[in-house]
Amino acid sequence: MNFTSMIHKRWAQQTQVCVGLDPFPERFPAGMTDIFEFNRAIIDATASLACCFKPQFAHYAAIGAEAALKDTIKHIKANYPDVPVILDSKRGDIGSTATMYAKEAFEQYGADAVTINPYMGSDTVLPFTEFENKGVVILCRTSNPSAAEFQNQLIDGEPLYIHVARKAQTEWNKNGNVSLVVGATAPEEMADIRAAAPDLPFLVPGIGVQGGDLAGTLRNGSFKNGNGLMINSSRGILYASNGPDFAEAAYKETLKLKDAINSLC
Numbered sequence: 001m002n003f004t005s006m007i008h009k010r011w012a013q014q015t016q017v018c019v020g021l022d023p024f025p026e027r028f029p030a031g032m033t034d035i036f037e038f039n040r041a042i043i044d045a046t047a048s049l050a051c052c053f054k055p056q057f058a059h060y061a062a063i064g065a066e067a068a069l070k071d072t073i074k075h076i077k078a079n080y081p082d083v084p085v086i087l088d089s090k091r092g093d094i095g096s097t098a099t100m101y102a103k104e105a106f107e108q109y110g111a112d113a114v115t116i117n118p119y120m121g122s123d124t125v126l127p128f129t130e131f132e133n134k135g136v137v138i139l140c141r142t143s144n145p146s147a148a149e150f151q152n153q154l155i156d157g158e159p160l161y162i163h164v165a166r167k168a169q170t171e172w173n174k175n176g177n178v179s180l181v182v183g184a185t186a187p188e189e190m191a192d193i194r195a196a197a198p199d200l201p202f203l204v205p206g207i208g209v210q211g212g213d214l215a216g217t218l219r220n221g222s223f224k225n226g227n228g229l230m231i232n233s234s235r236g237i238l239y240a241s242n243g244p245d246f247a248e249a250a251y252k253e254t255l256k257l258k259d260a261i262n263s264l265c
């Protein structure tokens, strides 16, 4: 099944929560050092509540833990095959290298989708979208404090992120496999992006630690039927407790977010 169908199937299960898998070993419970062991406990505790999982590539690569990342994705595929995996690596490069990055995500790591940075232009995006069963999640309006510095600059009277949203909805979405990253810290911008890209799923980081606006996100980002979002929380779920009850605490935090989303949409 392709990524877009998988996400729609999870939405039909009343979940729009994306569980981020960003390991900080120094925040693991005392005595735990193994990244895969930590991730497995979190995944087993939260899979029933998750619309997708999102491991962030740098958190593994920075400490030479690529094998733990591969094992994590294999564990999800073997045990929770209905829950798609978005590899958050924000790749972007000239076409020939972009193809290698796409193969890295989809063939080496077995991800269902990958995040990419489109700001080098269309020829860096299309090598990813050619993988028609895979999802391509394109940075549009990010959640970080400096996001507006370039992304909100006006071109022909419209912010740069609107140009990205429009291309993503049309030219780049010939295979129906494109989604957008729109931060929960920018609910006003999100309304304009939804108008420019009415059919695209949004991956929404920025809830929790980054102080994003959940109600504004749901009001401005949802499809008319109340779906349309993959609302990410990483640290808020993973480190809800650093005691032996960390997995149970992650379950409770995920359920709390899922219920909060469902009560607002």
Ligand SMILES: O=c1ccn([C@@H]2O[C@H](COP(=O)(O)O)[C@@H](O)[C@H]2O)c(=O)[nH]1
Pocket: 020, 022, 056, 088, 141, 142, 143, 144, 181, 183, 205, 206, 207, 208, 209, 210, 232, 233, 234, 235, 236
């Ligand atoms: O605009 C963006 C794009 C990606 N991210 C990533 O999402 C998570 C957020 O983690 P929290 O702990 O829930 O704040 C992290 O992996 C970022 O790299 C983002 O925050 N904003």
